[in-house]
Amino acid sequence: xxxxxxxxxxxxxxxxxxxxxxxxxxxxxxxxxxxxxxxxxxxxxxxxxxxxxxxxxxxxxxxxxxxxxxxxxxxxxxxxxxxxxxxxxxxxxxxxxxxxxxxxxxxxxxxxxxxxxxxxxxxxxxxxxxxxxxxxxxxxxxxxxxxxxxxxxxxxxxxxxxxxxxxxxxxxxxxxxxxxxxxxxxxxxxxxxxxxxxxxxxxxxxxxxxxxxxxxxxxxxxxxxxxxxxxxxxxxxxxxxxxxxxxxxxxxxxxxxxxxxxxxxxxxxxxxxxxxxxxxxxxxxxxxxxxxxxxxxxxxxxxxxxxxxxxxxxxxxxxxxxxxxxxxxxxxxxxxxxxxxxxxxxxxxxxxxxxxxxxxxxxxxxxxxxxxxxxxxxxxxxxxxxxxxxxxxxxxxxxxxxxxxxxxxxxxxxxxxxxxxxxxxxx
Ligand code: COA
Numbered sequence: 001x002x003x004x005x006x007x008x009x010x011x012x013x014x015x016x017x018x019x020x021x022x023x024x025x026x027x028x029x030x031x032x033x034x035x036x037x038x039x040x041x042x043x044x045x046x047x048x049x050x051x052x053x054x055x056x057x058x059x060x061x062x063x064x065x066x067x068x069x070x071x072x073x074x075x076x077x078x079x080x081x082x083x084x085x086x087x088x089x090x091x092x093x094x095x096x097x098x099x100x101x102x103x104x105x106x107x108x109x110x111x112x113x114x115x116x117x118x119x120x121x122x123x124x125x126x127x128x129x130x131x132x133x134x135x136x137x138x139x140x141x142x143x144x145x146x147x148x149x150x151x152x153x154x155x156x157x158x159x160x161x162x163x164x165x166x167x168x169x170x171x172x173x174x175x176x177x178x179x180x181x182x183x184x185x186x187x188x189x190x191x192x193x194x195x196x197x198x199x200x201x202x203x204x205x206x207x208x209x210x211x212x213x214x215x216x217x218x219x220x221x222x223x224x225x226x227x228x229x230x231x232x233x234x235x236x237x238x239x240x241x242x243x244x245x246x247x248x249x250x251x252x253x254x255x256x257x258x259x260x261x262x263x264x265x266x267x268x269x270x271x272x273x274x275x276x277x278x279x280x281x282x283x284x285x286x287x288x289x290x291x292x293x294x295x296x297x298x299x300x301x302x303x304x305x306x307x308x309x310x311x312x313x314x315x316x317x318x319x320x321x322x323x324x325x326x327x328x329x330x331x332x333x334x335x336x337x338x339x340x341x342x343x344x345x346x347x348x349x350x351x352x353x354x355x356x357x358x359x360x361x362x363x364x365x366x367x368x369x370x371x372x373x374x375x376x377x378x379x380x381x382x383x384x385x386x387x388x389x390x391x392x393x394x395x396x397x398x399x400x401x402x403x404x405x406x407x408x409x410x411x412x413x414x415x416x417x418x419x420x421x422x423x424x425x426x427x
Contacts, residue, residue, distance in 0.1 A: 007128045008174025008333060010140070011070030011342065014302050015061035015165045016289055016351040018387040019048040021363045023159050029360040030154065037159045042246030042283075046290030047163045048358060049148055050386035051369040052393065055086045055165070056094050056402060059146035060101040060390040062167035064406050066142065067102060069345040070169060074102075079109045079141035081127055083120030083294040085196070085323075086147045087112060088400060094146065101390055101404045116194060117242055118323025120145035120166070120294040125329075127170040128179055140171040145295030152202050153364070160245040162290020166298040176305065176342055177333035180316065185225035185330040187217045194324035201371055210324055214248065215255050217328035218320055222256060225318075225330040233260045236332065237315035238304060239278050242322040243286040243296040252320065253279045281308055285348045297321050299348070305335065306346045313339050354387065 022045050023037035037043055049058075059082055067074060082094040095110035113123045120143065127141035146165035151157030193210035196203045218241075226232065239256065241249040257271040268274070285303035292299055297319060305312065315335045322328045336342070358366065366384050373380070379394035379401075389405040 006174055006178045007131050007172050008170070008178035009168045009176045010171045010173050011066055011072070011169040012176055012298075012302055012305070012346050013062050013065035013069055013167050014285075014299065014346055014348050014351055015058050015065065015167075015388065016348070016355070017047045017049050017053055017058070017163050018354065018356055019050060019358050019366065019384065020045045020288070020355050021048055021358050021360070025360055026159055026363070040247065041159055042248075042250060042287065043159065043290060044287045045357070046159070046161050047292075048363055048366055049163045049370050050366060050384050051373050051380060052382060052391040053163070053370075053386040053388065054088060054373070054392045055084050055146045055148060056088055056097045056101075056400070057386070057388055057390040057392050058148075058163065058165035059084075059094055059144045059167070060098045060402075060404065060406075061388040062146070062165040063098050063102050063142055063144055064389065065347060066167040066169055069347070070342075072140070072169060075105045076138065076140045077104050077108055077142055078139050079127060079130055080104065080144070081110075081123040081141065082112045082144045082146060083114070083118075083123040084112055084146050085114055085116050085119060085293050086150075087114065090198070095144075097400075097402065098144065101402060102406055115327050116323035116325050117147075117244070117293045117296060118321055118327045118329070120298060121321035121323075121329055122327075124168065124170065131170055131172055134172070138172065140169060143168045143170055145292070145298050147293035147295060149291040149293050150202050150367075151205070153367075155202075156207055157203065157205050160291050162292050164289050164292040164295055164299060166292075166295040166302060168298065175336045175338065177301075177317070177335055180229070180332040180334060182225065182231075182332070183228035185221045185228060187220040187224070187326075187328045189213070189217070189326055191324075191326050193326060201374070205324075210244075211248065211251065213324065213326050214242070214244075214322050214328075215252065217322055217326055218252055218255060218330075219259065221320065221328050221330035222259065225332075229332070231316075231332070235316055236278070236318040237312070238282060238308075239318045239320075240282045240297060240300045240304065241279070241320045243283065243300055244291050246283050246287050249279055249283055249286075249300070250275060285352065288352050294323075302346050302348050305339065306343050306348050308339075310339070313337050358384075
């Protein structure tokens with residue numbers, strides 16, 4: 001007989017690149033009123049990746065911190081799933097690289113999931129189902145969201161860029177958040193709102209259309225979730241949304257407020273005051289980092305859990321995940337009872353505190369150098385290096401080469417993924 005198993009997230013860790021640019025600096029370079037970016041889009045800064053950072057290094061950094069800070073026994077990890085829309089190879093998944101770089105057991109499934117910004121939610125649901133099927137066998141999975149949001153220079157999407165990774169330990173010991181067991185509330189529609197053809201390094205977006213698709217998917221999944229769960233608006237202590245830019249979460253909250261007011265048929269408390277209580281506390285990190293695609297919703301969750309008030313313990317949170325194309329899901333989680341024991345291990349404020357702000361010419365140079373790392377023979381002298389213990393050195397003989405300083409108890413060099421490592425940094 002199946003043993004009762006609560007499931008959810010046991011631990012969470014975040015990696016944010018070392019460099020960032022103030023959106024006011026970008027606005028000045030574009031001749032645009034900075035208020036458009038600060039207020040119109042709701043951002044303050046955006047993360048800028050170093051040439052030695054990519055979706056693999058960010059994922060491995062987040063996973064390394066997860067393993068080290070949450071005292072994870074590497075031999076217990078039976079699955080690594082990476083949700084990403086900025087994969088580095090058409091065949092080899094990011095999860096394989098991460099598995100090797102952080103030194104996990106061979107008895108482990110590794111694969112990536114892709115559906116724009118929905119990929120990590122798909123991975124979470126899949127991993128949770130796998131844990132439950134374990135029938136009490138203490139299975140644990142690592143789910144990682146990792147992405148670099150990059151648009152054309154000078155495009156409308158450029159000020160919404162960002163980069164980062166979130167690693168989550170999924171298990172039947174959901175100390176951080178447990179998934180509420182309710183029916184699925186999902187929505188799919190074949191739309192062209194945001195996409196990135198294989199031959200491009202930057203995303204394409206039909207901006208206004210994407211906002212409409214997002215809000216339509218929100219309405220469908222919200223209605224479906226309330227209908228199937230029997231929960232009501234007031235049952236959620238916080239409402240969290242996918243955050244392509246912070247103002248989008250604001251628009252999403254206002255849409256739910258309108259729906260709720262129509263449903264009740266009586267006046268509601270003012271939307272802005274409710275937004276300040278229910279959603280704004282989740283956005284402070286997204287305001288600083290920008291869009292991290294599949295991880296954006298989980299950065300909001302990490303930010304809320306790390307800095308939410310003490311009453312967060314036991315609270316029900318509603319989460320809306322949206323991936324362009326599109327697939328969306330609304331679900332809810334219950335915060336664990338002992339936030340003081342785990343919230344210090346998430347590491348969002350810590351990652352942001354050590355950042356270096358760059359000027360506009362440096363942003364352009366870093367971007368050019370990062371894109372130049374994609375081709376064969378791309379080894380370069382390290383310029384503006386990141387601060388992770390995992391570094392991307394370049395591509396040699398069509399192989400991506402990484403260097404990791406990771407060990408269970410210290411800081412020594414753990415692995416190089418190919419012979420070409422010996423030539424690192426030699427130009
Ligand atoms: N001061 C304050 N606000 C200003 C302003 C100023 N000087 N100038 C403009 N704004 C506001 C606008 O009113 C608008 O707010 P609103 O949406 O509440 O009306 C906001 O800033 C954006 O202005 P807009 O003219 O619409 O900007 P844009 O044409 O440059 O594009 C996006 C905005 C969001 C469409 C664009 O950044 C984009 O495509 N982003 C990516 C979208 C995405 O990630 N989609 C993925 C799926 S979710």
